[in-house]
Amino acid sequence: MQTFTQRLANPTRFMELSASVLPWIAAAAAIIIGYGLYLSFFVAPPDYLQGETARIMFIHVPCAWLSMAVYSLIALSSFGLLVFRHPLADVSAKAAVPLGAAFTFLALVTGSLWGRPTWGTYWVWDARLTSVLILFFLYLGLMALRSSIEDESLAAKLTAILALVGIVMLPIIKFSVNFGNTLHQPASVIRAGGPTIDEALLMPLLVMAIGFTLMFVAMHLKAMRNEILRRRVKALQLAEVERAQAAQLAAAE
Amino acid sequence: MGLDLGPHASFIWSAYTVVTVVVAALIAWLVLDGREQERRLAELAARGVRRRSTQRS
Numbered sequence: 001m002q003t004f005t006q007r008l009a010n011p012t013r014f015m016e017l018s019a020s021v022l023p024w025i026a027a028a029a030a031i032i033i034g035y036g037l038y039l040s041f042f043v044a045p046p047d048y049l050q051g052e053t054a055r056i057m058f059i060h061v062p063c064a065w066l067s068m069a070v071y072s073l074i075a076l077s078s079f080g081l082l083v084f085r086h087p088l089a090d091v092s093a094k095a096a097v098p099l100g101a102a103f104t105f106l107a108l109v110t111g112s113l114w115g116r117p118t119w120g121t122y123w124v125w126d127a128r129l130t131s132v133l134i135l136f137f138l139y140l141g142l143m144a145l146r147s148s149i150e151d152e153s154l155a156a157k158l159t160a161i162l163a164l165v166g167i168v169m170l171p172i173i174k175f176s177v178n179f180g181n182t183l184h185q186p187a188s189v190i191r192a193g194g195p196t197i198d199e200a201l202l203m204p205l206l207v208m209a210i211g212f213t214l215m216f217v218a219m220h221l222k223a224m225r226n227e228i229l230r231r232r233v234k235a236l237q238l239a240e241v242e243r244a245q246a247a248q249l250a251a252a253e
Numbered sequence: 254m255g256l257d258l259g260p261h262a263s264f265i266w267s268a269y270t271v272v273t274v275v276v277a278a279l280i281a282w283l284v285l286d287g288r289e290q291e292r293r294l295a296e297l298a299a300r301g302v303r304r305r306s307t308q309r310s
Contacts, residue, residue, distance in 0.1 A: 055258070113267050223283055230290050
């Protein structure tokens with residue numbers, strides 16, 4: 001009996017399945033983010049210490065979570081390409097990179113905008129901020145490496161190797177608030193001993209995190225579908241050129 | 254209904270605006286890219302270039 005991933009390994013089957021679930025996931029994401037925004041602005045109270053600026057947390061934290069979760073997905077997909085040669089693994093990795101870069105950029109910008117009124121500065125070169133900036137450059141590096149190599153199969157393999165090497169950044173980012181000097185607060189949601197954040201602020205945060213995660217899933221499915229279509233176009237264009245060359249040769253003979 | 258977000262409201266609105274703009278740009282890019290690929294496939298099909306699985310069916 002085929003496993004779920006084996007059934008999905010067929011791009012045509014993936015296209016059929018993703019076409020049916022994509023609208024539902026996108027709609028669920030829109031509804032949950034809408035509800036999350038309502039909770040963020042009209043239900044959640046101001047933080048006792050940071051006041052109203054803590055509302056930036058409801059978008060900053062989901063973006064920061066996604067910046068790391070998307071990279072984990074890219075590394076997993078890269079592993080799937082290099083070890084199992086899964087037909088959709090490279091499609092998944094390639095489709096996720098620009099999305100991960102965008103969410104990392106948003107985590108940096110919203111963090112900076114939160115930092116100015118809270119810390120008195122937009123940026124400090126501390127362990128957390130600097131390691132997330134390196135993650136952003138890593139995303140850009142993955143895109144640059146792929147686009148710089150013409151042979152798509154070679155580009156996929158080299159990009160996958162870089163993605164697997166780069167996974168070392170994830171524990172560095174996660175634990176960067178526990179060592180060295182940093183203005184960034186330590187983990188307050190996913191930590192041993194449970195969240196330290198008040199439930200009134202935790203609920204909107206979790207709702208927004210679920211909404212953003214669903215939004216990413218919808219975007220990733222759409223980007224994978226686009227990539228599969230792009231590869232079909234390329235294969236057909238190649239076949240058309242080969243057919244024309246064969247016809248020319250036949251006419252010359 | 255106005256929201257009083259205190260003296261740092263501009264930072265809060267700026268953060269939400271940046272996220273909205275980037276997310277909207279991502280969605281627009283994904284939709285337009287999908288349409289472009291489908292248009293190219295349709296053009297190839299119109300020229301008689303089809304995938305083998307499509308030709309069989």
